[in-house]
Each structure stands twice: as structure tokens, then as C-alpha cells.
Amino acid sequence: MTGRIAFQGELGAYSHQACAQARPGFTPVPCTTFEDVVEMTRAGEVDLGMLAVENSTYGRVADVHSLLPKAGLHIVDEAFVRVHVNLLGVRGAKLDEVREAHGHVVILPQCAQFLRERSIRGVVSSDNARAAREVAEAGNPARAALASELAAEIYGLDVLARHIEDQANNTTRFLVMSRTPDHSRRAARMITTFTFRVRNIPAALYKAMGGFATNGVNMTKLESYMVGGSFTATEFYADIEGHPEDAHVARALEELRYFTTNMNILGVYPADESRV
Secondary structure (H helix, E strand, C coil): EEEEEEEEEEEEECCHHHHHHHCEEEEEEEEHCCCHHHHHHHCCCCCCCEEEEECCCCEECCCCCHHHHHHCCCEEEEEEECCCCCEECCCCCCCCHHEEEEECCCCCCHHHHHHHHHHCEEECCCHHHHHHHHHHCCCCCEEEEEEHHHHHHHHHCEEEEECCCCCCCCEEEEEEEEECCCCCCCCCCCCEEEEECCCCCCCCCHHHHHHHHHHCCEEEEEEECCCCCCCCCEEEEEEECCCCCHHHHHHHHHHHHHHHHHEEEEEEEEEECCCC
């Protein structure tokens, strides 16, 4: 299977690694922002889009959950990518020469202990792969980048320290987005993702969630975020195990619709093999 898949970041970014892992036959297309990924996918300039949604150390990726409901796209797959953080320097540089480590705001906390123990100052960059490219261009042994080994290969850098992440299980979850939904049952274990808003009645969220408990549906994620900058309008993002055509899932979703508004299924897709 071939095509084009857009991702946020530059060549060598972890999102690029996710594209290579999840869609190895596709040509990766770098984009500056998540919005650019969505727009290129929606406009048909690429076949698929790859969006990072959460990291096991850092938490959820800002703005992506609020972007998904209005993207006009559908989740067709997920990919769990083991994020190995590497300290990359110019050719011939030594670890004890490094004074600054440049990386995305999300990656800096993932290796904070390593940097602190070596008195290396973390510097925020808009993208990890861009940080690698800029370190290569600067040619300064005191500057390093926090990025993938793929970035080291692309930009001709040395790996000064390998796998420096503080958490041994550091993983980022990505979603593969498409213009057309695919609700076919492609695996024994399926995930359904949806958003909703609760009605303005007492205990609405409690009642809406009750249907999943009574029907034995495992909810693996439930997050809330404000809508339109209002403290009173709240939207919820949820992942559950199962397919909407499963009898127990269908009953739970029917009960959810009774107590909520704006219920929107964003995707039905196979669970990644790395999902616990």
C-alpha cells in the first residue's frame, strides 16, 4: 500500500518515525503545525495524516483533542511509538562539552533528570528534528539536540548519549487520520473514540457513564476540556474498547446519547499491539 502521509514536524521527527512504523509504504510529508496536517489531509493533498495525541511521561499533546472534533477527519488507526530520546551533537563533539540541549517543550521534561545531573540547560525548540538540523548548521560542540536516531542519520550528527529518557517505558500514542471512515472490524480488539457534551441536568455525567459500567464496556480514556473559552461549556473525549456494532457497546452508546448532546464518533479502529 502506497500513498502520502502528513505529519507535524520536520524529517527525522518522532512523528516521522510513527509514519514509517505505521505506514512504511507511504511517503512522509512534513508540516509546520497540527492544523496544517489536518488541512492537507482534508484537502486531499495527502492520503492520511499522523497526529500525536499523548505521551506516557508528558501527558496529552496540547490542542490536539480540541482539534479532532472539528477536523472533519476520521481515525482509522493508532500507533504506539517507543520514544527513545538521544542527545545529538556535531561530529566529533564530546558529551562533557555540551552546555545546551535543544528540543520541543514536550521532550524536555522526558529527560529532565539526565540534563539536570549534567548541568545541561534545556532550550525550547519548535520541533525536535528542527533542533537537530539547526545544531548541525551551527557546528557548535556546546549545542546539542534531543531527537531520534533517525534525525541523527538525516542531519549527520553523532549520538553523544543514547536513550536518555527518564522513564523506561516512554511512549507516544499517534492517531492515523483519513477523510473517509473505516468502521470495518479489522481485528479482534477494536477501539472506538468519540466526543460528547453532557446535558445541563443534575448528575448528567454520572448517568451517562453508568451505561458503560452496567454493560461491561471498558473505558480506557475520559478527558474534558473547555469549549469556546467558556467555564460552563465542557466537551469530553473518550476511548472505549469494542465496536459500535457489539451489542453491549451499542447499548452503552444509546444510553450515552440520552444524557448528552453533540455525540460524535471520531473513529473505530484496531487496537495497537502495544496497547496494554
